[in-house]
Amino acid sequence: MEDSRDAGTGRGHWITVGKAATNNLREVSVRIPKGALTVFTGVSGSGKSSLALDTVAAEAQRLVNDSYPAFVRNRLPHAHRPDVQTIDGLTFTVLIDQRRFAGNARSTVATATDIAPLLRLVFSRVGEPSAGHSPAYSFNDPSGMCPRCEGLGVVQDVDVDAMLDLDKSIDEGPVLFPVFRPGTYRWKRFAYSGLFDRAKPLRDYTAQEMHDFLYAEGMKPPDPDPRFPRTARFDGVVTRMRDAFIRRPPTSMSKETEQALHRVVTAQRCPRCRGRRLNEAALASLIDGRSIADWTALPVDRLHDVVAGLREPRVAPALAEARRRLEALRSVGLGYLSLDRVSSTLSGGEAQRVKIIRYLGSPLSSVTYVFDEPSSGLHPHDVRRLTELLLRLRAAANTVLVVEHHPQVVMLADHVVDLGPGAGEDGGRILYEGTPDGLLQTGGPTARALREPVTPRTAIRPDRGHVMIRDAREHNLRGIDVAVPLERLTAVTGVAGSGKSSLITGELPRQHPGFTVVGQEALRGGGRSTPLSQLGLAERVRQVFAAASGLAPAWFSFNSKGACPVCKGRGFITTDLAFLDDVATPCEECEGARFNPRALAVRVGGASIADVLAASPGALAELFAGHADIVARLGWMRRVGLGYLAVGQPLDTLSGGEKQRLLLARHLGDVGRGHGQRIVLDEPTTGLHGSDVDRLLALFDELVDDGATLVVVEHDLRVVAHADHVIDIGPGAGDDGGRVVFQGPPAELAAADTFTGEALAALSRR
Known part of the structure; x- marks a missing residue:
């Protein structure tokens, strides 16, 4: 007799998805087994996250939230309905992603x-x-x-010496901080207070005048300028800085103000x-x-x-x-x-593992756990521990869904869903469903990456000298001396927490400022910033449209005159339904284009400014073929593996790895690829499929062959094997790390008795 759970859709044993079209998915239909470990793989941008995270996990969480009363639901994160025709068999779902913890100094x-x-x-x-x-x-x-x-x-305070130019008067702008420039409203407060001679340099102030200028609090000026607000009180410059930027720092500020704040505000350990x-x-x-x-x-x-x-x-x-x-x-x-x-201060991978421990040993069962590339930031030795955790969750009668590239995790799966064949518009299709062994028999990029052995480089580039890191002691480093080769590709590896980032992103640029660190720091701008603006091309593109139309460049910015008057350049309208979820709908005025009709009417090569933002780097390079500066920067975006992105895609939709590669493209666009570049990259392969890693390595080779020095902090053994020189830090993490356990070519590392050497030897035998 058939199990009643299997009637109809078979929801007792399967999560079924019918015609999912979220992001780049092409009406994908798939069955995902419950109580199993399923890995979603495919090249970067193929749609695997769109299926597992943005469709399955998002819909499950939305439905759970809908089960609460409206009063409670209004205080929960709002999940939008994914673009899917049918979805069934969902259970309570926990999403464990790689978002770092919020920058709250009170959270440990x-x-x-x-x-x-x-x-x-x-x-x-x-x-x-x-x-x-x-x-x-x-x-x-x-x-x-x-x-x-x-x-x-820690205690923070204003460095008065760094903030003041004592040789300047108030009229000349003596406060070296943007919000106190002449003409700003804060400048007007002390300029119109009547307390100071505006033409006298600060150096000539009396002790009382200087005290009032810096530290006055709630003072009522006896004889202010008529332009001073009648009910206002005067606060000194330091008093205002402490109140506006230290006690209650703004939630957002311009890059100029942020840089100035780092210069004039000091932080010291609390005495x-x-x-x-x-x-x-x-x-x-x-x-x-x-x-x-x-x-x-x-x-x-x-x-x-x-x-x-x-x-x-x-x-x-x-x-x-x-x-x-x-x-x-x-x-x-x-x-x-x-x-x-x-x-x-935790990395994305560390933050994800901290989140995992909340669920280990949980009495809940039949839960669906969704992981977003949990092996990111993990050494192969640590990936073994990760796989044990995934199996423990599965053994507790749970369903585990993992978006992943790492071969150890893929081959551990009960079920694999491979998407592709390419990225963006070239992806979004199911290439394979089944066991890992069956995947190996296919001809797709994932199968090729899994089958091919990783061979350590033997043709090492010639010695061009080196720089020395001496007596490195940051964090757990044990006063080590390390030689970093020049005009070579150097991989720095070791288990998570061994000290490699402290050595290379901390000590190296500190001792040798000529090295530029391209890390995974947050890019500012959110939904109103795009890859085009991050590359420094947005204004250049606006100028081209301005020249073609006679309009000012601001007409081709959705943050300025060109914005749709209804949605204010957002492309959608958010309706506040009080205790119900907000509803976001495409703007009917601009149909999601974000621009007003006057801006959209202008064409360059047959394309509007909205068409430009929707284009890929390759398509846009063809459109602006006559503008070498634009084409060159777009070329770097493609070379770092981001050719599948739309240049107008909101920045807050990019992954950490995508943002880092965008930073690299921006840096290369600024300095070019010539001799003398010295670049440090912190785990640039984060989120990359094996085939994408090979493409990135080809770019690294071109840069180094042109005379650049690349130092890469990395766990991916493809990068380690491809390097000219490897620095392995360890042997363990924390107090057990901080030492150099190997220096030399990757072929010798494969024979060394270190965690990295063992992993490289095993992979080269595959």
Whole structure:
């Protein structure tokens, strides 16, 4: 007799998706087995994330949210309905992506993992002398925080010497900070206060005048200029800076203001708590000679042993749960972290693994867990631990969906869905569904990348000299000296937390400023910034349209005169339905084009400005073939593997790896490819398929052959094998790392007794 769960769609055993068209998907239909580990793979931009994350996970989370009352639903993240005709068999779904933790200085590894409340409870019951209840041990609570730094561990203040030009008068603009330039409203406050001689240089001010100019607070000027607001009070420059940029920093600011702020605001370790964030009472409460700050400063590996060695019946449940969570951190390869590490400083891969531990050992079953490239940032040695975690989640009667490129993860799967064949408009189709062994028999790019062995380079480029990193001690580095070859491709590798990034993105550019670091830092601009603007081409394209029309360039910006008057250049209208979800619909006035009719009426080569933003770099290069500067920069975008993106795609829709490669394209567009470039890349293959990695390596070869020096912090063994020189840092992470365990060509590394050497040897035998 047929199982009733299998009637109709078979929803008891399958998640079924019918005609999904989210992003670049081409009406994809697929069945995903429940209770299994399914890997979605394909070249970068093929649509795998669109299917697993933006369709399956998004619809499941939207439906769960819809089950709550409207009052609750309005306070949950709003998930938009994906473009899919039918979807069935969904379960409660958890999405574990690589978004870094928000830049909140009050969030640490301890708070992000919910270990902090457990430790506070232990100290409130066992610590001697007791500081009070649990909040008395929290740097986020007034009863526990250091009163000097308010629990931040650092104190910030204005560097007056860096901010003032004492030889200038008020009329000349003596405050070297953008918001105090002559003519700004803040400048008018002290210029029209009547308190100062506007023509006198600051150097000639009396002590009282200088004090008022800098530190006055709420002063009522006795004889102000008529242009001074009648009810206003005068605050000094430093007082205003502290209030507007230190105590309550703005949520957004221009790049110029941000750079100026870094120059004039200094941060130092709090002298009262010595960076430990807590007040005297909390720090004086000890267990076996250690305070709670001492506990959280220990690496997780050592803290686990400390907690395991404490036998105290009064807090036995809290200790047991703390041990379980610490063990979970160790099991995901994060034993080198300390609990006082600010969570926003974690990499995307580290943040993802911190999120994973919340679900290990959960009593929930029949949950769907969706992972977005969990191997990113992981050494092959650490990927083994990751695969064990995925199998543990599956073994607890859960469904595990993973978007992934790493061969170890792909070959571990019960079921593989391969998308492609290409990226963007050339992708969005199902190429293969089935077992990993069956995938190997196909002829697609994923199968080729999995089958081909990785062969270490033997034709090493000639010696062109080197630069020395001396006595490197940042973070866990052990005072090491390292030679970095010039005009070669150098790969720096090691397990996560070994110290490779501290050495190459920290010490190298600090000791040798000629190296430019292209990392994965956030790109500003959000939905109103695009690859075109990041490449520095947006204004150039506007000038071409302006020359063709006689209009000002601002008419071809959706952030200025060219914006659609209805949607204000956003392309859609958001309707606030109070306690119901907001509804975003395409703007009927511009039909999503973002521009007004006057801007859209102008054509260059038959294309409107909206057509330009919808074009790929290749198509746009053809359109602007007569403009060599535009074509050259678009060429770099294609060369770094971003040819599938639309140049007008909102920046906040790009992945971390895509943003880094866009930064690289921008840098190469600025400096070209000539002799003498020295570039540091921090894991540039993040999110790249094996075939895309090969394309990026071809670009690296061209740059180095033209005389550039490339130093790449990387785990991908294709990059390691392709390098001229490898620097392997380790042997382990945290206190067990920070040393050079190998230097030399990749062929010799494959024979070395290191984690990287073992992984490279295994892959070259494939």
